[in-house]
Amino acid sequence: MNLRRPLKWLLPLLVLSLGAGSFLYLKASRPERPKPKPKEKVWQVAVFEAQPRTLSPSLTLYGETETPDLLQAASPGAGVVTEVRVRKGQRVREGDRLLALDPRDFQLAVDQAQAEVLDLEAQLKDLDLRHQADQAELAQEQRLLELAQAEVTRQQRLKKQGLGAETALDKAREALGGQQLKLISQRDQVDRYPASRRQLEARLQRNRARLEQARLALQRSQVVAPFDGLVASVPVAVGDRVQTGQILLSLYAPQRLEVRARIPARYQAEIQAALNAHDQLTARAEMAGEPVQLTLDRLAGEADPSGIDGLFRVTRGSEHLRMGNLLKLHLQRPPQPNLVAIPFQAIYGNDRIYLLKDGRMQGLDVEAVGQSYPEGGSAALLIRNPEITLGDQIIRTHLPNAVSGLRVKVVGS
Numbered sequence: 001m002n003l004r005r006p007l008k009w010l011l012p013l014l015v016l017s018l019g020a021g022s023f024l025y026l027k028a029s030r031p032e033r034p035k036p037k038p039k040e041k042v043w044q045v046a047v048f049e050a051q052p053r054t055l056s057p058s059l060t061l062y063g064e065t066e067t068p069d070l071l072q073a074a075s076p077g078a079g080v081v082t083e084v085r086v087r088k089g090q091r092v093r094e095g096d097r098l099l100a101l102d103p104r105d106f107q108l109a110v111d112q113a114q115a116e117v118l119d120l121e122a123q124l125k126d127l128d129l130r131h132q133a134d135q136a137e138l139a140q141e142q143r144l145l146e147l148a149q150a151e152v153t154r155q156q157r158l159k160k161q162g163l164g165a166e167t168a169l170d171k172a173r174e175a176l177g178g179q180q181l182k183l184i185s186q187r188d189q190v191d192r193y194p195a196s197r198r199q200l201e202a203r204l205q206r207n208r209a210r211l212e213q214a215r216l217a218l219q220r221s222q223v224v225a226p227f228d229g230l231v232a233s234v235p236v237a238v239g240d241r242v243q244t245g246q247i248l249l250s251l252y253a254p255q256r257l258e259v260r261a262r263i264p265a266r267y268q269a270e271i272q273a274a275l276n277a278h279d280q281l282t283a284r285a286e287m288a289g290e291p292v293q294l295t296l297d298r299l300a301g302e303a304d305p306s307g308i309d310g311l312f313r314v315t316r317g318s319e320h321l322r323m324g325n326l327l328k329l330h331l332q333r334p335p336q337p338n339l340v341a342i343p344f345q346a347i348y349g350n351d352r353i354y355l356l357k358d359g360r361m362q363g364l365d366v367e368a369v370g371q372s373y374p375e376g377g378s379a380a381l382l383i384r385n386p387e388i389t390l391g392d393q394i395i396r397t398h399l400p401n402a403v404s405g406l407r408v409k410v411v412g413s
Contacts, residue, residue: 044411045397047356048342050388055339057370057382061283061329063261063312065321070232071251073098075242076217079105084238089322092225092251099234099249101221101242110218113211120204127200131193138190141183148176229253232323257321259285259294259312261329268308272299274334283312283331284373292317294329330373340388341372341380345398353383354402356393356410363404364388 083100086092155169232250236242263271274281281296293316300309312329314321346353350368354361366383373379388394395408 040407043399043406043408045356045395045399045408047393047395047410050340050390050392050394052338052340052388052390054335054337055341055372055382056332056335057339058373059263059267059331059333059370061261061263061310061331063259063310063327063329065257065259065323065325065327067252067257067323069252069256070323071226071229072247073220073223073249073251075101075244075246075248076220077106077109077244079221079242081236081238081240081242081248084234084236086231086234086249088231088233090231092229092231094225094227096225097222098225098231098251099223099236103218103221106214106218106221109214110211113207113214116207117204117211120200120207124197124200124204127193127197131190131197134186134190134193138183138186141179141186145176145179145183148172148179152176223249225251227253230322252323254318254321255314257314257318257323258297259314259327259329260300260309261312261327261331263299263307263310263331265303265305265307267333268299268303270334271296271310275299279334281332281334283329285327285329287317287320287325287327290317290320292320292327296331333370336369336384338386339369339382339384340394341382342394343396344379344381346394346396347381347383348398348402354395354404355388356395356408359407359409361395361399361402361404361406361408363402 079101081099082102084098085096086098092098152169152172155172159166159169229251230253232252234249236246236248242248271281275296275298283294283296285292285294292314294312295315297311297313300311302308310331342353347366347368348354351365352363353366354363356362364385364387366385366388369382369384371379372382393410399406
């Protein structure tokens with residue numbers, strides 16, 4: 001009885017001990033499995049070869065079309081519009097009649113000025129005839145004076161001889177004095193002839209100018225196109241009463257259009273130096289899907305801290321433009337050496353790219369010089385760094401976790 005009770009407790013303990021020992025033995029004797037090694041991830045990228053060369057950075061500008069040769073036909077005088085043959089936006093050819101005022105409003109001034117001229121011409125002829133008569137009369141008065149002087153001398157001689165009376169001598173002297181006054185008056189009238197003629201000639205010249213002015217106003221009352229152009233505006237209609245100087249019509253030649261665009265101050269010195277060196281700076285734009293070619297002609301006469309206006313001459317595509325059009329221009333700046341054109345997705349931030357070196361990314365800081373918009377090609381960013389050499393592989397795939405040393409694999413070029 002006493003022996004069975006210890007066996008009842010020892011037997012389960014023995015079984016548990018044997019089980020635990022067997023487990024520990026099996027665990028300790030199992031074969032050890034090798035630990036897995038972490039595999040480095042390889043990112044797939046596309047690359048392109050660097051080709052440093054001399055390129056022209058492009059500067060994007062925004063400009064507006066205008067013209068320095070806008071013709072604004074003004075009314076030469078007060079009148080009534082009797083004819084309007086054109087409308088805004090209409091193309092006209094040189095010599096086309098565009099608009100007319102009532103000629104009667106201007107013919108009256110012509111007739112009046114013509115009458116004044118004829119009257120003054122007649123006065124000049126009358127003055128010349130009177131001058132000839134005055135000269136003849138002056139000669140006659142001179143002869144009469146000589147006779148009067150001779151009569152005084154004769155009466156003085158007779159009186160000395162006791163043959164003449166004092167009254168006869170006094171009458172001779174009185175006649176001589178009167179004749180002297182007549183001669184002075186006649187000579188004064190002859191002497192005034194040049195001044196009188198100059199006065200009439202001045203009045204005649206002034207009235208002839210008025211006549212030409214009236215004729216010119218009559219001619220300008222019929223507005224005729226002086227060149228092939230495009231009608232910008234017609235602010236009047238038939239029946240309108242217009243005043244002197246009032247604008248009747250605006251006209252411009254499309255081939256004389258210019259584009260005014262603001263050039264930032266940071267580029268002003270560079271652009272000015274190129275113009276001073278007589279370098280031709282071209283620009284491209286589009287209007288309604290049609291190409292427009294331009295050339296920088298000059299810089300404006302005034303600038304401010306933000307920059308200066310550039311005036312561009314349209315060399316091709318002016319037929320697609322109108323005054324007031326807004327254009328996006330790509331100005332070709334002066335060429336610069338050792339530039340590399342890269343796609344925009346290859347740049348990180350504004351100044352970093354990655355090269356492919358021994359299967360890994362290698363970061364490189366660069367200077368972004370500008371952009372390039374080749375005709376018929378894709379836009380590109382122009383960068384500079386003396387460490388970039390011909391044939392270097394630049395990674396064009398933009399990776400969000402890009403860092404120097406990242407392992408990559410080329411899948412395209």
